[in-house]
Amino acid sequence: MTEAGLQLWNRLQAFQLDDPNAAFTFSHRLAAENGWNRTYTLRVMEEYKRFLFLCCISATPVTPSDAVDQAWHLHLVYTRSYWDDLCKNVLQRELHHGPTRGEAEAEKFDGMYTLLKDIYYDTFSEQPPADIWVTNEERFQKNRFQRINRKDYWLIKKARLSKETFLVMLVGLIIIGIFVKADDSSAFFVGIGLVFLVIVLLRTLNKQDGSNGSSGGSGCGGGCVGISADGCGSSHGHDGCGGHGDGCSSGGDGCSSGCSGGGCSGCGGGCGGD
Structure with missing residues (x-):
C-alpha cells in the first residue's frame, strides 16, 4: 500500500x-x-x-x-x-x-x-x-x-427446503395419513406430532437462512x-x-x-x- x-x-x-x-x-x-x-x-x-x-x-x-x-x-x-x-x-x-x-x-x-x-x-x-x-x-x-409498505402486507419468507428435509417431511405426512386412516381416535396425537414436525423443520430452516442476520434488503x-x-x-x-x-x-x-x-x-x- x-x-x-x-x-x-x-x-x-x-x-x-x-x-x-x-x-x-x-x-x-x-x-x-x-x-x-x-x-x-x-x-x-x-x-x-x-x-x-x-x-x-x-x-x-x-x-x-x-x-x-x-x-x-x-x-x-x-x-x-x-x-x-x-x-x-x-x-x-x-x-x-x-x-x-x-x-x-x-x-x-x-x-x-x-x-x-x-x-x-x-x-x-x-x-x-x-x-x-x-x-x-x-x-x-x-x-x-x-x-412495499409493511403496514399493508404480511411478509412470509419462501422456504428453501433441501432434498433431505423434503423427504423427511413427505415420509412424515405419509405415516401420519396411515395412522389417521387406521384409527381416527389417534388423530389428536398425530396432530401434535405434526405440529412438532413443523416446528423442527422451521427451526432448521431458520438456522439455514438466518445465520448472518441479513434477513432483509x-x-x-x-x-x-x-x-x-x-x-x-x-x-x-x-x-x-x-x-x-x-x-x-x-x-x-x-x-x-x-x-x-x-x-x-x-x-x-x-x-x-x-
Whole structure:
C-alpha cells in the first residue's frame, strides 16, 4: 500500500457514519430498512468503508455487493456527511451518481464483481466475507427487490427446503395419513406430532437462512471505478433490478458511470474518483 493509500485508509477508519448526538443513527436506520441485526449491520458498514477505499485505489471498474450498496445508497441521503465529511475531507474527491446507460453491459458487471473480490484479497490479504459479498449468481440473478409498505402486507419468507428435509417431511405426512386412516381416535396425537414436525423443520430452516442476520434488503447493485489520469469511469448494472438506476461520475474529469436493470424498484450506482 502506498503512503497516500495508507493515509486514505486511516482517514476512512477514523470516519464515523453514526452521529453520536442522534437518537436514530445511520446504523439504526440501515438495520431497520433492511431487516438486519445489529452485528451484521456494523459489519456491512465496515465493508462499505473498504469498498470506498477500493473505489479510490483501483484503476479498473469494480462493483459492490448488494448489502454494501444499501449502505452506500443510504449514506447519500445524509448529504452533509456524504459530501462534506466523506467526499471533501476523507476521500478528497467527489463521487457523483449519474443516469444509467442501459442493460447492454450486464455481463461486464458480473466480471467487475469478480474483479472486486480479487482486488479485495490483494489489498486486505483476506477473502471478503461470504455473507456480505455473496456469490455472483445470488448478486445478479436472484435479486427481485420491491419497496412495499409493511403496514399493508404480511411478509412470509419462501422456504428453501433441501432434498433431505423434503423427504423427511413427505415420509412424515405419509405415516401420519396411515395412522389417521387406521384409527381416527389417534388423530389428536398425530396432530401434535405434526405440529412438532413443523416446528423442527422451521427451526432448521431458520438456522439455514438466518445465520448472518441479513434477513432483509432492497434496492439494486452498484459499481465503482477509480479514475486514472487519462481514464474514464464505466457503468455497472444487473438484471433483476430496475426502477430508477443511477451511476456515478468522478468530479471534474467529464467521465461518468451508470447502472441498469429491470424487474424491481430500487436503484443501483457506480462511482468514480479523479
